Amino acid sequence: xxxxxxxxxxxxxxxxxxxxxxxxxxxxxxxxxxxxxxxQLYAGYVDVGGARVEILDSDVPRALEVMKEGGYEIxxxxxxxxxxxxxxxxxxxxxxxxxxxxxxQIIVLFAIxxxxxxxxxxxxxxxxxx
Numbered sequence: 001x002x003x004x005x006x007x008x009x010x011x012x013x014x015x016x017x018x019x020x021x022x023x024x025x026x027x028x029x030x031x032x033x034x035x036x037x038x039x040q041l042y043a044g045y046v047d048v049g050g051a052r053v054e055i056l057d058s059d060v061p062r063a064l065e066v067m068k069e070g071g072y073e074i075x076x077x078x079x080x081x082x083x084x085x086x087x088x089x090x091x092x093x094x095x096x097x098x099x100x101x102x103x104x105q106i107i108v109l110f111a112i113x114x115x116x117x118x119x120x121x122x123x124x125x126x127x128x129x130x
């Protein structure tokens with residue numbers, strides 16, 4: 001059976017991810033960095049989800065132990081990031097979004113905002129042309 005690659009940590013800056021990767025590799029845990037280039041290119045302009053440290057699924061228990069010993073904060077399994085809490089908090093107030101998965105909630109919210117902005121531009125142009 002093959003191990004899956006799983007994300008163990010996410011950082012806004014690739015340099016922070018490199019520090020964790022050095023710690024994990026020093027303990028013999030093979031790790032990979034995803035989104036390093038896009039995080040550097042779009043930093044401050046577009047949130048691409050940050051630089052992600054990934055390891056084999058079978059190495060997760062040992063990696064969590066090493067991270068805890070290294071002073072990294074380990075979130076609980078049920079804990080969500082701040083961004084996820086914010087989006088799901090907004091969606092809770094819109095009845096037809098409550099039952100959708102988070103990815104679809106984000107797409108629908110984006111579409112609603114885009115339509116709203118288009119209407120503002122349209123009606124603004126009508127007012128200014130008169």
